[in-house]
Amino acid sequence: MTIPAGQVAFYYLAAASIATALLAVTRRNPVHSMLWVLALFLHVAGIFLLTGAEFLAAVQIIIYAGAILVFYLFFLMLLDLPSETAGPRFGAHWPLAAAAGAAFAAVAWYAYEPALAPAAEPPAALSGNIATIPSGNIATVGMELFTRFVLPFEIASLILLAAIVGAVVIARRKTPA
Amino acid sequence: MVPVGACLALSATLFGIGLVGFLGRRNIILMLVSVEIMLNAVNVSLAAFSQHLQEPRGQIMALFVIAVAAAEVAVGLGLVIALSRNRPGVNVDDLTALKW
Numbered sequence: 001m002t003i004p005a006g007q008v009a010f011y012y013l014a015a016a017s018i019a020t021a022l023l024a025v026t027r028r029n030p031v032h033s034m035l036w037v038l039a040l041f042l043h044v045a046g047i048f049l050l051t052g053a054e055f056l057a058a059v060q061i062i063i064y065a066g067a068i069l070v071f072y073l074f075f076l077m078l079l080d081l082p083s084e085t086a087g088p089r090f091g092a093h094w095p096l097a098a099a100a101g102a103a104f105a106a107v108a109w110y111a112y113e114p115a116l117a118p119a120a121e122p123p124a125a126l127s128g129n130i131a132t133i134p135s136g137n138i139a140t141v142g143m144e145l146f147t148r149f150v151l152p153f154e155i156a157s158l159i160l161l162a163a164i165v166g167a168v169v170i171a172r173r174k175t176p177a
Numbered sequence: 178m179v180p181v182g183a184c185l186a187l188s189a190t191l192f193g194i195g196l197v198g199f200l201g202r203r204n205i206i207l208m209l210v211s212v213e214i215m216l217n218a219v220n221v222s223l224a225a226f227s228q229h230l231q232e233p234r235g236q237i238m239a240l241f242v243i244a245v246a247a248a249e250v251a252v253g254l255g256l257v258i259a260l261s262r263n264r265p266g267v268n269v270d271d272l273t274a275l276k277w
Contacts (some may be wrong), residue, residue, distance in 0.1 A: 007179070010179045010183065024210070025201075051224045051228040053227060064246075067247070068246065071210070094201040102193060112186065121268065139235050153239060159248050167251040173262070175189065
């Protein structure tokens, strides 16, 4: 039995995502953490490609890896890196945090498993390798976005406007009168 | 064809890792980055469902999640600037002014 190339790629991307996420959360140096998060975002973009979400993969790379992560890296310059790397990484309550994360992951695995076990077989028309994933995805997403989801789309732009104004107001230096 | 169950398991694991980072780290910027990891985990499961159901709505929801994440970054990092102006350093342990 031959394993399809898409599955090999998926399992590589999944393993790399989990490894880079773990590294990102546990590194002492915040800049190293950021670079591991960058690797995580790129691997997640690969997973989006494999699930046939090409537009989402492009947005993931352009907005997450390109804009948001660079923004975070700028803000790391606010830190005093030597003292940051010298202190403890985790608060004293970290076992509780680890237990909460593990419990959530376990509950989610448990919840997904019975619901998806019968449906895990791919539909007959789509089984096979990655080449059978339907193309033309970007046109479909664009049509949906500007017809059925045009109101949520406009609301998203309002949310972004509110966030810009809010960020400026919060971060502004208070000048006396 | 990516098995949807494996995608959802990956999503759950990534979300758990992000939760550990958010609850456990002391650095407020890395806490915000952990929130980004959790949002990404949600996007993975939305994309998996979108493929499984052959339906683009999941991807559109994921796009809205990304828009909200960008808004969250702007406001969150604005708060970090305001905080570091009043009190240098970004460790949440030191922010005890509101603690009872």
